[in-house]
Amino acid sequence: MSEPPSERLDELIVRMDERGALAQIRERLDAGDDPAVLVEECRTGMERVGRLYEQGTYFISALIMAGEIIREATELLIPRLAAARQETGGGKMVIATVRGDIHDIGKNIVIALLDADGFTLVDLGVNVAPEQIAETVERERPDVLGLSCLLTSGYEALRETIELVRAQSVAWQPHLPIVLGGAAVDEMVKERLGADAWCADAARGLGVVRALLA
Ligand code: B12
DSSP: OOOOOSSOHHHHHHTTOHHHHHHHHHHHHHTTOOHHHHHHHHHHHHHHHHHHHHTTSSOHHHHHHHHHHHHHHHHHHHHHHHHHOOOOOOOEEEEEEBTTOOOOHHHHHHHHHHHHTTOEEEEOOSSBOHHHHHHHHHHHOOSEEEEEOOOGGGHHHHHHHHHHHHHHHTTTOSSOOEEEESTTOOHHHHHHHTOSEEESSHHHHHHHHHHHHO
């Protein structure tokens, strides 16, 4: 473990100190810090940026800059996350960010973790229509479907996707497990839309997916 840093990582992200944030991540990785902890600290920073945007203190340019910092951070973190994991699982997941939503940073972290865990991933990318997701599920016949949604305006797309997939997949799988992730989902959304699980961070997501397939 490294010495406690002079400035918190989430604070550097909130201040848009790209160089400082990336330098701290490199140093702490070299000192043996857990990459999953660093991902969580980045997520906290992004959440704070999101809140400042919501309050009108930050503008869209801040979301873009913070997005760029976290994209670079995940480039450093993903290989380390993958290397730190023992392959335990397996199974196949189709994953997508739903229609109308282009956020993909969190989804890509989930993919890296599941891939390192031995999963086969079929990544449809972002802004994916319910029909395309349902067609892919039909073709690939995964063990689990993962849907990412960061916008509250994405609920309708989530609902349509879940209904369509459930209606089609019943022919070969009585109940295909569906797991939701991203800032717009919670227990209530999961219950209302009839998904099987949800999670707010990738590390827990891995446990949730394993539990669904157990
Ligand atoms: C970065 C960012 C952007 C970037 C995205 C870059 C990219 N390539 O993804 C850009 C600048 C493009 C952007 C655009 C917009 N954004 Co934005 N954005 C964010 C921000 C600040 C961070 C998101 C992020 O990457 N977090 C870091 C990752 C690591 O965390 P995560 O996404 O939560 O993912 C973790 C878990 O949720 C989970 N997970 C995620 N997906 C999945 C899937 C599965 C299957 C599983 C198991 C787990 C899982 O694991 C991940 C890792 O731990 C959020 C704030 C927030 N609180 O999330 C706003 C936020 C999501 N954005 C918001 C908005 C409003 C927008 C815009 C509409 C702004 C505008 N006026 O144009 C556009 C939307 C464009 C569109 N059509 O999608 C709002 C949404 C509000 C709402 N209620 O709907 C938020 C919440 C900000 C806010 N508080 O207002 N944004």
